[in-house]
Amino acid sequence: MSARLEARGVKRTLIDADDEVPLVRGVSFSVNAGEFVAILGPSGCGKSSLLYLLGLLDRPTEGEVLLDGAHTSGLSADERTRLRLEKIGFVFQFHFLLPEFTAMENVALPMRRLARLSRVEAEARATLLLDALGLKGEGRKRPSQMSGGQRQRVAIARSLANDPVLILCDEPTGNLDSVNSEMVVRVFQRLAHEEGRAIVCVTHDDNVAAAADRRIRMRDGEIVADER
Amino acid sequence: MSANIALLLHIAFAHLRVRARQTIVAMLGVSVGVGFFLAVSAMMIGSQTDFIRTLIDSAPHIIVRDEARAPPQQPANERFGDGAVQMHGLRARDEVRGLKDWPAMLEAARAIPGVSAAPALSGGVAVRFAGRTEALGLTGVDPRIANQIVDLDEDLVGGQLADLENVQNGLIVSTQVGRRLGANIGDTVVISSSVGVVQRARIVAFIDSDARAGAEGAAYALLRTAQVLFARPNIVNQIQIRVPNPDLALTVAAQLEAQWGYKWESWQERSRDIMNALVIRNIIMYAVISAILLVASFGVYTVISTNVTEKRRDIAIMRAMGFADHDVTRVFLIEGVVVGALGAASGFVLGTILMQILASIPFRIMGDVFYIPLDRGIHQYAIAGGVSMFSAAIAAWLPARRAAKVDPVDILRGAA
Numbered sequence: 001m002s003a004r005l006e007a008r009g010v011k012r013t014l015i016d017a018d019d020e021v022p023l024v025r026g027v028s029f030s031v032n033a034g035e036f037v038a039i040l041g042p043s044g045c046g047k048s049s050l051l052y053l054l055g056l057l058d059r060p061t062e063g064e065v066l067l068d069g070a071h072t073s074g075l076s077a078d079e080r081t082r083l084r085l086e087k088i089g090f091v092f093q094f095h096f097l098l099p100e101f102t103a104m105e106n107v108a109l110p111m112r113r114l115a116r117l118s119r120v121e122a123e124a125r126a127t128l129l130l131d132a133l134g135l136k137g138e139g140r141k142r143p144s145q146m147s148g149g150q151r152q153r154v155a156i157a158r159s160l161a162n163d164p165v166l167i168l169c170d171e172p173t174g175n176l177d178s179v180n181s182e183m184v185v186r187v188f189q190r191l192a193h194e195e196g197r198a199i200v201c202v203t204h205d206d207n208v209a210a211a212a213d214r215r216i217r218m219r220d221g222e223i224v225a226d227e228r
Numbered sequence: 229m230s231a232n233i234a235l236l237l238h239i240a241f242a243h244l245r246v247r248a249r250q251t252i253v254a255m256l257g258v259s260v261g262v263g264f265f266l267a268v269s270a271m272m273i274g275s276q277t278d279f280i281r282t283l284i285d286s287a288p289h290i291i292v293r294d295e296a297r298a299p300p301q302q303p304a305n306e307r308f309g310d311g312a313v314q315m316h317g318l319r320a321r322d323e324v325r326g327l328k329d330w331p332a333m334l335e336a337a338r339a340i341p342g343v344s345a346a347p348a349l350s351g352g353v354a355v356r357f358a359g360r361t362e363a364l365g366l367t368g369v370d371p372r373i374a375n376q377i378v379d380l381d382e383d384l385v386g387g388q389l390a391d392l393e394n395v396q397n398g399l400i401v402s403t404q405v406g407r408r409l410g411a412n413i414g415d416t417v418v419i420s421s422s423v424g425v426v427q428r429a430r431i432v433a434f435i436d437s438d439a440r441a442g443a444e445g446a447a448y449a450l451l452r453t454a455q456v457l458f459a460r461p462n463i464v465n466q467i468q469i470r471v472p473n474p475d476l477a478l479t480v481a482a483q484l485e486a487q488w489g490y491k492w493e494s495w496q497e498r499s500r501d502i503m504n505a506l507v508i509r510n511i512i513m514y515a516v517i518s519a520i521l522l523v524a525s526f527g528v529y530t531v532i533s534t535n536v537t538e539k540r541r542d543i544a545i546m547r548a549m550g551f552a553d554h555d556v557t558r559v560f561l562i563e564g565v566v567v568g569a570l571g572a573a574s575g576f577v578l579g580t581i582l583m584q585i586l587a588s589i590p591f592r593i594m595g596d597v598f599y600i601p602l603d604r605g606i607h608q609y610a611i612a613g614g615v616s617m618f619s620a621a622i623a624a625w626l627p628a629r630r631a632a633k634v635d636p637v638d639i640l641r642g643a644a
């Protein structure tokens with residue numbers, strides 16, 4: 001079985017004025033379906049940079065990212081956007097919800113963009129996703145009317161909108177208290193183990209690291225350890 | 229695709245609602261521009277149409293005179309052309325004045341559907357009464373058909389064109405000439421023509437020279453009377469023509485001129501100077517009005533530009549979610565078009581109200597009450613709406629392009 005996600009010698013160098021700043025220096029690993037992987041490492045070691053590369057938001061200077069065994073380096077910007085829409089869900093530390101829309105509308109947005117469901121169907125599914133994350137009856141609230149933990153769960157619900165095979169998180173519990181972060185961890189475990197999604201989660205949180213199936217440790221843009 | 233447009237519209241409206249005040253200010257800019265465009269162009273075009281109508285209706289649409297555009301070829305030249313022999317000092321053949329084939333030309337003109345044509349003979353005369361003399365241009369007409377070409381009766385006082393037939397040698401002169409001569413209706417005057425024929429004539433009506441521009445020195449008599457006065461029996465030197473659609477006068481004239489020779493002068497040709505002045509007037513009007521609409525679109529530019537800058541974070545998250553760069557460009561483009569459309573719609577209302585106000589203002593000129601002639605044509609609305617929407621779209625497109633260039637990674641890094 002081919003891996004859900006594979007990084008092959010991925011390098012990313014930033015050319016800043018005259019000097020080159022290496023963000024990621026040749027990283028190779030793969031993640032299977034149903035696997036929950038944590039990426040750990042000191043601040044500034046290139047974890048977020050790697051995540052943007054895996055999520056097709058950024059292009060590697062060298063090496064390649066494969067999604068479901070398919071090469072992505074030859075794809076046009078529009079094709080990469082399409083893959084993000086269909087296969088990848090993002091969760092960021094600062095929950096990035098669109099402030100003008102309600103929780104339910106935020107979750108429905110990626111479905112409406114994909115347009116496989118009608119608006120009514122998309123909003124019905126959004127409500128179900130929110131219910132599953134313990135946000136029953138909160139769908140009509142705007143982000144500004146919700147707590148940090150609630151917003152992060154809305155962001156997770158949104159990452160699940162188009163039933164992605166891969167979920168990428170950047171410090172999803174960074175702003176949450178232990179109760180909320182405990183809850184988010186259990187959600188990720190369920191998404192990986194029961195629903196068979198691959199989860200790659202950049203984190204500083206020991207609880208998240210402990211709950212993951214695998215821990216990849218980075219330093220200075222390189223992988224230094226890969227523990228099961 | 230349409231589902232996508234609905235989604236982008238939803239997002240665009242959400243952005244506009246958040247910045248309602250700026251949106252409304254930008255929209256009002258467009259609506260004032262459109263409103264004044266409509267009011268000003270209604271006035272300009274209305275007065276122009278009014279002016280052209282009097283210009284057209286005060287004289288025949290086409291006048292054929294017994295003159296040619298180029299001097300006729302002399303028989304010797306016709307015979308020998310540009311041969312080796314050059315002839316000098318030839319005595320030019322005298323042309324018989326008058327339209328040669330006028331009955332056939334009259335038939336040809338009348339054969340065109342809707343066209344009326346009438347023969348006339350004109351020339352210079354001196355009119356004498358009680359020791360005073362006035363030099364006038366006399367036109368001999370057939371009263372039974374002349375009114376079909378130009379409605380003279382409308383501007384006659386004291387009588388009608390048909391009265392020319394009721395007396396021996398009837399004559400119509402302008403009110404002003406009548407005053408200067410001291411002559412009244414029923415008075416007998418003496419006419420002497422340029423060829424030396426002298427006749428008595430009786431005034432049957434006056435042309436109101438205040439109502440009819442350029443009528444001051446004009447005089448009318450029967451065609452028969454004129455032919456006697458100018459000693460040219462059975463000859464006419466003018467054919468006057470009315471066409472059903474005045475705009476077609478130029479083409480009809482050109483067509484008949486190609487067939488018959490002579491000079492077929494349309495009202496367009498006759499009033500070329502005035503028409504050129506009107507074109508310049510229109511250019512100035514449209515330049516001023518385009519400037520108003522251009523200024524209005526600055527407001528659209530400002531509000532969309534601010535939105536793009538403030539929504540960089542939202543743009544990044546939309547891109548991460550799977551929205552393409554052209555999706556976000558479209559969101560902001562739509563915002564501009566929506567502002568332009570709302571502005572145009574409210575501008576239509578404003579413009580209609582302004583026209584209503586203008587139309588209700590009475591002007592008193594020498595005792596008569598006038599209202600500003602207004603053109604409320606639908607195409608003015610179409611132009612105003614089209615131009616304002618187009619300039620709003622351009623004004624929005626310039627900053628909207630920037631939205632596509634927002635790199636989500638830059639924003640995410642900055643926030644993390």
Ligand SMILES: Nc1ncnc2c1ncn2[C@@H]1O[C@H](COP(=O)(O)OP(=O)(O)OP(=O)(O)O)[C@@H](O)[C@H]1O
Binds near residue numbers: 016022042045641
């Ligand atoms: N625009 C930039 N110009 C120069 N250097 C940059 C730029 N963006 C990031 N870097 C550098 O790249 C390196 C990797 O950054 P990255 O955000 O991937 O680290 P990280 O592991 O996610 O850190 P943290 O845990 O603090 O989020 C850092 O050393 C950072 O200083």
Ligand SMILES: [Mg+2]
Binds near residue numbers: 047048049170644
């Ligand atoms: Mg980071």
